[in-house]
Amino acid sequence: MGKTWTGKLAWATLLGTVGSVAGACGGTVPGAKDAALSNVAVPLAAQCTRINPDVGPVRADTHRQGNAVSLVKLDGKTLAYVADEDSQSIHTIDVALGREVATTAVGGSPAQTLVLADGRVAVTLRDKNAVQILEPGENATDALTSRCTLAMPAEPYGLASTPDDSTLLVTSGWAHKLVALQVDTLAKKFEVELPREPRSVLVDDDGERAFVSHLVGGRMSVVDLTTGKHEVRDVSLSAKGISPSATRGGGLDKWRTGTQGYALAKVAPVDKLPPPATQGEIPRAPDKLPPKKPAPPQPKPKARVLAPMVTVDPGDPGVRSTAYYGDVVQGVPRMAPMVSVIDPIAERSLTKSVLALGDRPSRQCVLPRAAAVRPSMGRLYVTCLGIDAVVELDASGLDPARLELRRISVPSGPTGIAVDDSTGVAVIWSQFDPGVTIVQLDKEKAAPVSVAVRYTPSASAKQLADGRKMFHQTDDSRIASDGVACAGCHPDGREDSLTWATPDGPRQTIMLAGRQTSTAPYGWAGKHDNLPDYVAETFRRLGGTGLQGRDLDMLLTYVQGVPGPARDNVNTASDQNTLIAHGKELFENEQQGCATCHMGGRGVDKTLHDVGSTASADSLSKYDTPSLRFISGTAPYFHDGRYDTLQDMLKASDHRMGRVLHMSQKDVTALAAYLETL
Amino acid sequence: MIRRSALVAGIALTVGGCAAEPAKAPQTAPQPGVTTQTAGANSQAINAPLTPVVVPAEPPTMAAFARRLAMVIDGTRPPVRTFPLNLASLPQATVHPAIDAKQAAKLDKSKLAEDPDIVVVAAAGYARSYMLSLSFNDLTKITYGRIRMQGTYGPSDGWFGDGYGKTMSAYATCGENLTEVAPVHMESVLVGDASVKYTVMDGILDRQTCRILTVSRSTIEAKPLLPRGILYGFRACQTSCSDGEELTILFPRSSASAAGALGGNADRAAGSFSKVAFPIQKGGGGAFLARISKRDATQWQLKSVPKSTVMPVPFSADPLTLNAAFSSMEVGVEVSQAQGDESPVALVYTDVDPESLPPLLPASSPAIFSGPTIPTLPSLLDSRR
Structure with a gap:
């Protein structure tokens, strides 16, 4: 149904411009060397290769996985490349000196960087639907230079390369695809369709499987790299919430789904046990035991895949709950942190239980964003928005989230981390209060070093950024009594794909990003004509006391300004364009009646309608016409999430919400294709 | 003093940040090379008290009130210390x-x-x-x-x-x-x-x-799983050990416990003492978490001390903790074995220093305790303290 990525490449060359570059956040980056996009088309292989091979930094680790922070080595020094999505630049940090030594402006908002085997740096430009390839200079103070830029399906995010460094993998969040590129030529090897909202990707040590995290859905995808089919297998990350009050079959130990699947990491269990004693007490046992055989030498264990996430209990949407957004549950909180441990061979999560003792701890890592490991110590480091900290976890556990060893506070908005295993140095990037924190992990008393970066946001950009911080604020009793943040249900300003139980009946989370302009009234019931009132009611429903004044203004600014996903900018096949055009005609045709309520496709008629969607638990029968903007990526559909696909929804709601049954399958397909462009 | 200086430094850090607040003065770009020593604390964090707040809510009021009561925030979980566990060293029966x-x-x-x-x-x-x-x-x-x-x-x-x-x-x-x-x-x-x-x-x-x-x-x-006891374990087989094993863990009376297993059931029994058991098998795993009052933990520990022994310092004498005798500790065990693991990966964890548990054991602790210890960072690093 969706557009097909044609694989054509858009190219950029080094412009060599030195000057200030406006960032997405709006602002200036003094002294940044511009490696921005251009439309210069040049031969592929020549343009993407290194101009000066064998000079400059080389990668510092063997993880071969993208992150907002990547480490490189140059003449014994450690440098960090930091992807700053607000200033749209890559900051080069000298870790030993603790300062920024170079700044490279890139062509969009960078999400992740990955250092290739030859020292080139791949960067996903999330808002430009592109991957940019950059080359380092000879010196640490040299800015990166752009070699080429490749068009990608909408919203490229995660990066990884195979163990043989031959293949570069790129996830595309909004287009829900994984693209594989040949590293030497950067030609496309294959592309596979994935479930919604893929984010990070990594490849197992054998190069046989790629593991992909998903922002929503409580799932992981495994892509087979061994055959040409590249089969995509689904791994459920759902887990049972178990608490002292839980009883088997009692309803409390039910399966929970998950969200916030941004990050991934892999680490092999570390044998921390001492060698077995030669003489020891033979335990006494009542029964005779067989004689012990000498143990064969143990093979090296496979690296496990670790997926930091949040498990969620949205309540039973089929029943009116006694409270909003999940019911009163005396057990595991409705949002609880978890690190799912995936058996890479079985392709199955080992973490099937979320344990709680009935308490409700505060300042939990419920907005995990990035992860890194320290293999020699068996440690997992997760950056957490909301609490603005990095948590150090023991990766050997069944759920490392239970095994928090320490917590390192960092400036607001930590979205990237890299760990140098050999030196025990962690480099953390904070996006909201832009800055790099360098932590000596092995030195207890060494205070972290904070490094400011070169960026001054404009006033409007700052206002948006302040609102973003408020949006991700956890443990704020003004917002919710249990400490959840706005971003808990609206990751990236979008929606969690969940249908929540409420006293009014089931309510699916609505996407906010790019949708809050001209879509009043707000909420499924359309009770509020202005956003402040609706937000205030949401806080009340969450048990919060409410925001006032500047804090509320900041939040509303962000909610109204959070950008929607970038559209595909790749060429679409002409037949697809024809199909979309036909779908638009059908949509606007009175016989179908779609545009009567959904004015212009994205608009709304500000009216409640009974479209026969009343669920058994509903207290209302009429619902506000929702905006169809970005509808292709917000499944499931209807206020109770009853339809998984647009076509299901169109067919099932015939004559109650438009008329489509008289249409041919080809027309329905065309209509759905048009809806996906909204 | 440390915390205060960290806070000041944290504020200083935010100058020049895109999302820094408040911004009464125009933002200026930081000088290249500016380095500040700081804990990086989020000085702008909202410090509103996390207590249940009763405000008018819509229907039904009592339900909303009950929800708030159920959502009392209990404070931050303390960090834990983990100890590798060699299951092969445990008795099998x-x-x-x-x-x-x-x-x-x-x-x-x-x-x-x-x-x-x-x-x-x-x-x-x-x-x-x-x-x-x-x-x-x-x-x-x-x-x-x-x-x-x-x-x-x-x-x-x-x-x-x-x-x-x-x-x-x-x-x-x-x-x-x-x-x-x-x-x-x-x-x-x-x-x-x-x-x-x-x-x-x-x-x-x-x-x-x-x-x-x-x-x-x-x-x-059963053998101790932590340096000074508290948790004890053995591997149990039902009819035949070839049919699979269970890790059985014994510990003092717990005020709350939760256990889960992958590939079987996790059984837990409470009473004057606690018992948890879950299967050990390839492709599976199990975990439990329990809260023990320090009073019960102390009593359990002191049961092993001959009456002639000088009584060790119990938790209640801990000068740092008010009403220490009524406070609690958390303990847990995690076991997992992926398909590629030759043997299970197991660890024990607790949120107190096991060395603080009475009584003192002889210096020659069992070999299974000799894993790396987790360094305690200064409270500067730990925002929850």
Whole structure:
């Protein structure tokens, strides 16, 4: 149904411009060397290769996985490349000196960087639907230079390369695809369709499987790299919430789904046990035991895949709950942190239980964003928005989230981390209060070093950024009594794909990003004509006391300004364009009646309608016409999430919400294709 | 002082940030090379109290109020210390299965001997025929114990008498005209200085004679999982160890516990002492988490100390913790074995320093304790303190 990525490449060359570059956040980056996009088309292989091979930094680790922070080595020094999505630049940090030594402006908002085997740096430009390839200079103070830029399906995010460094993998969040590129030529090897909202990707040590995290859905995808089919297998990350009050079959130990699947990491269990004693007490046992055989030498264990996430209990949407957004549950909180441990061979999560003792701890890592490991110590480091900290976890556990060893506070908005295993140095990037924190992990008393970066946001950009911080604020009793943040249900300003139980009946989370302009009234019931009132009611429903004044203004600014996903900018096949055009005609045709309520496709008629969607638990029968903007990526559909696909929804709601049954399958397909462009 | 300076430095850090607040003065770009030593604390964090707040809510008010009560924030979980656990070093034992009523009915009472440890004493007065007090003959053989007796009492039919302590009460009916028997399951622990002896007995209550007859009895010496005890474990097989093992963990009475397993069930039993068991198998795993009051932990530990020993400092003497005797500690065990793992990966964790647990063990701790210790960072690094 969706557009097909044609694989054509858009190219950029080094412009060599030195000057200030406006960032997405709006602002200036003094002294940044511009490696921005251009439309210069040049031969592929020549343009993407290194101009000066064998000079400059080389990668510092063997993880071969993208992150907002990547480490490189140059003449014994450690440098960090930091992807700053607000200033749209890559900051080069000298870790030993603790300062920024170079700044490279890139062509969009960078999400992740990955250092290739030859020292080139791949960067996903999330808002430009592109991957940019950059080359380092000879010196640490040299800015990166752009070699080429490749068009990608909408919203490229995660990066990884195979163990043989031959293949570069790129996830595309909004287009829900994984693209594989040949590293030497950067030609496309294959592309596979994935479930919604893929984010990070990594490849197992054998190069046989790629593991992909998903922002929503409580799932992981495994892509087979061994055959040409590249089969995509689904791994459920759902887990049972178990608490002292839980009883088997009692309803409390039910399966929970998950969200916030941004990050991934892999680490092999570390044998921390001492060698077995030669003489020891033979335990006494009542029964005779067989004689012990000498143990064969143990093979090296496979690296496990670790997926930091949040498990969620949205309540039973089929029943009116006694409270909003999940019911009163005396057990595991409705949002609880978890690190799912995936058996890479079985392709199955080992973490099937979320344990709680009935308490409700505060300042939990419920907005995990990035992860890194320290293999020699068996440690997992997760950056957490909301609490603005990095948590150090023991990766050997069944759920490392239970095994928090320490917590390192960092400036607001930590979205990237890299760990140098050999030196025990962690480099953390904070996006909201832009800055790099360098932590000596092995030195207890060494205070972290904070490094400011070169960026001054404009006033409007700052206002948006302040609102973003408020949006991700956890443990704020003004917002919710249990400490959840706005971003808990609206990751990236979008929606969690969940249908929540409420006293009014089931309510699916609505996407906010790019949708809050001209879509009043707000909420499924359309009770509020202005956003402040609706937000205030949401806080009340969450048990919060409410925001006032500047804090509320900041939040509303962000909610109204959070950008929607970038559209595909790749060429679409002409037949697809024809199909979309036909779908638009059908949509606007009175016989179908779609545009009567959904004015212009994205608009709304500000009216409640009974479209026969009343669920058994509903207290209302009429619902506000929702905006169809970005509808292709917000499944499931209807206020109770009853339809998984647009076509299901169109067919099932015939004559109650438009008329489509008289249409041919080809027309329905065309209509759905048009809806996906909204 | 450290925290204050960190806060100041944290504020200084935010200058020049895109999202820094508040911004009364124009933002200026930081000078290249500016380096500040700071904990990087989020000085702008909202510090509103996280207590349930009663505000008007829509329907129903009481439900909303109940929700707020249920969402009381209990504070930040303290960090934990983890200790690698070598399951292979733990004792392995075959534990006989419990018997049910059908099996009990088929037993030949004449071939069974009276249990040497348990004495049955009927209650006095009107309860004489159904309330039995069970006590142990030799109190040096038991620290904590519990017994379950299956039978019928009133409208209920099931296991009764999950008492604990050195004397236990159970409901059952005795009388010369009663010929049927009731299955009995008894578990006890004897806390020693470096191990815990776990005894499990399955038998029957001969209602005619009001005696407990032993069908099977096992004693297993569980080994400590933490440097100073508290948690003890052994590997248990049911009928044959080739059919799979369970990790069984014994620890003091817990105020709350939760356990889960992948590939089987996690069983937990509470009472005067706690027991958790879950399967150990490739492709599976299990975990448990429990909260133990420090008072119970202290009492458990002191059971192993000879009376002649000078009493160690209990938790209650901890000057840093107000009402330390009433505070609690969390303990847990995690076991997992992926398909590619030759042996299970297991660890024990706790949120207190095990070295603070009384009593002091000899310097030569078991080898399984000698894993790396987790350094304690200064509170500067820990925003939750």
